[in-house]
Amino acid sequence: MHRVTLVDTDICFQQDETHDTLLRAGLSQGIGLPYECNSGGCGSCKFELLEGELEELWPDAPALTARDRKKGRKLACQCRALSDLVIRMRTDESCVPVHAPARQQAVLEARRDITPDIVEFRLRTESPAHFQPGQYAMLTLPGTSAPRAYSMSNLANDNGIWEFWIRRKPDGAISPALFDSFHPGDTLALDGPYGLAVLNTGSPRDVVCIAGGSGISPVLSIARGLLRSPELADRALHFFLGARTRADICGLDELAALPGFDTRVTTYIALSDASPDEGWEGATGFIHELVAKELGPRLAEHECYLAGPPPMVQATTRMLMLDHKVPQEQVHFDRFF
Numbered sequence: 001m002h003r004v005t006l007v008d009t010d011i012c013f014q015q016d017e018t019h020d021t022l023l024r025a026g027l028s029q030g031i032g033l034p035y036e037c038n039s040g041g042c043g044s045c046k047f048e049l050l051e052g053e054l055e056e057l058w059p060d061a062p063a064l065t066a067r068d069r070k071k072g073r074k075l076a077c078q079c080r081a082l083s084d085l086v087i088r089m090r091t092d093e094s095c096v097p098v099h100a101p102a103r104q105q106a107v108l109e110a111r112r113d114i115t116p117d118i119v120e121f122r123l124r125t126e127s128p129a130h131f132q133p134g135q136y137a138m139l140t141l142p143g144t145s146a147p148r149a150y151s152m153s154n155l156a157n158d159n160g161i162w163e164f165w166i167r168r169k170p171d172g173a174i175s176p177a178l179f180d181s182f183h184p185g186d187t188l189a190l191d192g193p194y195g196l197a198v199l200n201t202g203s204p205r206d207v208v209c210i211a212g213g214s215g216i217s218p219v220l221s222i223a224r225g226l227l228r229s230p231e232l233a234d235r236a237l238h239f240f241l242g243a244r245t246r247a248d249i250c251g252l253d254e255l256a257a258l259p260g261f262d263t264r265v266t267t268y269i270a271l272s273d274a275s276p277d278e279g280w281e282g283a284t285g286f287i288h289e290l291v292a293k294e295l296g297p298r299l300a301e302h303e304c305y306l307a308g309p310p311p312m313v314q315a316t317t318r319m320l321m322l323d324h325k326v327p328q329e330q331v332h333f334d335r336f337f
């Protein structure tokens, strides 16, 4: 057990063998450490080590620039204490977890093909699945070194059910192993929930959801949370899906099954790689272009949720905040590093 103290504050937390990183140890103890991806990609969790010894789990993590390394900055999501530590890191009330994340075993109950390269993995834990719509969990397959972040597509429940829509990345280290070697009855370590791009139940605004590829998973959870919350029953939903080809379109049956779909939901699809022989007569191009075309100046009246590959999120947030002046606090996103 190692004690981690944040210099110039009265904040400290413990890191024991149940926590694989400083970030996850602090969050599990209710400390509002800043973060986004938990995966070494965004840089939100940078800190400085002042005293003590630690292990860097992924020294080459892309979120650290050469300047960061020169200045001795590190990533809390990629470091583990080897002794008591004193670190310099800011905290933020908005990062305090609503549901403290915890690591537990989960068993795979079922798999379901969603598209040619997205599969739904339905896992069950012994304790209830408590999370906010839009959050994710860190999954560690036995025999692999590092976890990966995957967003839940379902809603919190007392039955311990966590559903994930996962895309196979052909040259990836972990997702192909999930597809090829993870079968019903197998177990893995599930650590969560994490993530700050959650449904804002206090907002009076209508909602725009924008999914790029496997970004459908958290966005479907947001849509489910919105349409199943009685206190949000007067909010309309504009649901945008960006897919490559017709075969990659997904999530529409799940949306159509939600209460209020016929009266409250408008769906829009853009295909980026549609070939002429697919007979696609809908929109083509990137999804952020379709969002701008359809809602343009009305966007600032909405609460916007988006997820997908970093270039898609970058193009979409630029369009929302720079071109259409959507206030930053109305834009909620996860980049799938």
Ligand SMILES: Cc1cc2nc3c(=O)[nH]c(=O)nc-3n(C[C@H](O)[C@H](O)[C@H](O)COP(=O)(O)OP(=O)(O)OC[C@H]3O[C@@H](n4cnc5c(N)ncnc54)[C@H](O)[C@@H]3O)c2cc1C
Residues within 6 Å of the ligand: 036, 037, 038, 039, 040, 041, 057, 058, 136, 146, 147, 148, 149, 150, 151, 152, 164, 165, 166, 167, 168, 169, 171, 172, 173, 174, 175, 176, 214, 215, 217, 218, 334, 335, 336, 337
């Ligand atoms: C917040 C968040 C939510 C996500 N939700 C989903 C989802 O719902 N569905 C989905 O399909 N994908 C999701 N992803 C992407 C997913 O986490 C993986 O990046 C993707 O499955 C590819 O993993 P891979 O191991 O196959 O590929 P790889 O190319 O091997 O790894 C991809 C990512 O894993 C991390 N990584 C790589 N090497 C290391 C290392 N040595 N140590 C630690 N981390 C490392 C990096 O972030 C890298 O970008 C999400 C990502 C984030 C950040």
Ligand code: FES
Residues within 6 Å of the ligand: 034, 035, 036, 037, 038, 039, 040, 041, 042, 043, 044, 045, 046, 063, 075, 076, 077, 078
């Ligand atoms: S949270 Fe650590 S790099 Fe993103």
